[in-house]
Amino acid sequence: MAGRDDTPSGQQHSEQRVFFEFTRLGQQVRVAAIDEATGTEVVIICPPQLGQPQMQRMALQKLRHKLGLPQDPPPPPVRSGKYA
Numbered sequence: 001m002a003g004r005d006d007t008p009s010g011q012q013h014s015e016q017r018v019f020f021e022f023t024r025l026g027q028q029v030r031v032a033a034i035d036e037a038t039g040t041e042v043v044i045i046c047p048p049q050l051g052q053p054q055m056q057r058m059a060l061q062k063l064r065h066k067l068g069l070p071q072d073p074p075p076p077p078v079r080s081g082k083y084a
């Protein structure tokens with residue numbers, strides 16, 4: 001999966017490419033996220049019920065934290081309530 005950091009026009013922007021590797025280990029999935037530019041790798045272990053997009057998002061957040069990059073904002077909280 002490749003991501004791009006957008007900057008205002010006229011400024012140079014950098015492109016960050018991240019590779020993901022999924023390995024099933026019994027009742028768990030090992031997800032490795034590798035930054036192409038630096039070769040930095042992080043690993044998380046997840047239950048397979050999470051689904052690939054959520055596993056990628058978690059691994060990417062851990063990689064961005066390790067690289068000292070700004071984090072994506074957390075998703076809005078789910079509010080329980082009554083609906084008509």
